[in-house]
Amino acid sequence: MKDLLSMSQLTNEMIYDLLDRTSRMKKGEIPSLKGMFAANLFLEPSTRTKQSFYVAEKRLQMEVLDVEAEQSSLLKGETLYDSVRTLEALGADVLTIRQSERGALDDIAAKTGASIINAGDGTGEHPTQSLLDLYTIYEEFGTFQGITVTIAGDIKHSRVARSNAYALKQLGAQVQFSAPDQWRETNGSYVSMDEAVENSDVVMLLRIQKERHEDESCTDSYLETYGLTKHRANLMKPGAIIMHPAPVNRGVEIDSVLVECERSRIFEQMNNGVYMRMAIIQTLMEGKYYENHKRIQMERGLCATV
Incomplete structure (x- = not known):
């Protein structure tokens, strides 16, 4: 595998390999990619994902170039493709x-x-966030079989929801959703938050993406109607956990006191993200150079035949 653009690229075997690599790296088995060069090009705001990749790359001993959108030639009319080709040429x-x-x-x-x-393509996918979420769930439960996950919030505009729903179902988890009518996708099983907290092993909350909305009226009293309140948290199953890709809107999708409660894995997700992204980069570098080696060998074979 040379690129990671979508969760649909990954078989279960590939996902479990990444989970295993992440676990080993978290235990201190960190490989060196010294001499390799990474470039980060973020054209939408990001704190966690961008800095997580930066830390992952530095821990792998890579050289890192952070490209700021406001300082790039994209503002001069350069296409994204030409910007990528420029960084590749460098x-x-x-x-x-x-x-x-x-x-x-x-x-x-x-x-x-x-x-x-792909570190997020609009409302498309966010595969590296999905993979770190999968690792957090697997680290907690040791399996996906028989696990019920509720993804709650702005489903329609969430690339995190899209990537996670696909991958979790593929791995054998039961996935359900909770959202206001105007933020629902047409497919999927929807439940109320009151139902969700009673039957879920994982309650995965999503940020309300106001920047993608024309009507913000749905945010009024959102916490009491659709969010995770202290009362609802008290009704969660024993051993159930709370997740959120962040940034968290405290007091909107989740009561502020729950962000760092015993059930919360929100900051553990961020920690896991560094190791998962290290595992992803290592895997891609292996695949990239395997493909290059195979191509070179084929070219040499063709030359030898001639």
């Missing part, structure tokens, strides 16, 4: 990109030799 082995157009990286990845990681 020596980038892997590029982590966040941008607003759903599916825009597919064509770019097919035309470049560098590995491309």
Whole structure:
């Protein structure tokens, strides 16, 4: 595998391999990618994802270039493809990109030799967030079979919900949703938050993405109607956990006191994200250089035949 653009690329075997690599790295088995070059191009705001990749790359001993959107030639009219090709020409082995157009990286990845990681493409997907979420769940329960996960909030606009729902179902978890009518997708099983807290092993809350909304009236009294209140948290199953990809709107989708409560794994998710992203980069670098080696060997074979 050269690129990571969508969770649909990954088989269960590939996901479990990444979970295993992440676990080993978290225990201190950290490989060195010294001499390799990583570039991070974030065209939408990001704190956790961008800095998580930066820390992951530095721990792998990579050289890192952070490209600020406001300082890039994209403001001068350069296309995203040309920006990527420029960074590749300068020596980038892997590029982590966040941008607003759903599916825009597919064509770019097919035309470049560098590995491309989708760090969020508008309302499309967010595969690295999904993988760190999967690791957090697997670390907690040791399985996905028989686990019920409720994804609650702004389902319609959430790339996190889209990636997680696909992967969790593929791995054997039961996935249900809770959301106001206007933030629902047409497919999926929906329940109220009162039902969700009583039958879920994982309550995964989502940020309300006001920047993608025309009507914000749904946020009025959202916590009491659709969010995780202290009362609802008290009704959760024994051993059930709370997750959130962050940033967290305290007092909106979750009561502020629950963000760091005993059930919460929100900050553990962030910690796990560094190790998962290290595992992803290592895997892609192995795949990239395996493909290059195979291509070179084939070319040499063809030359020898001639």
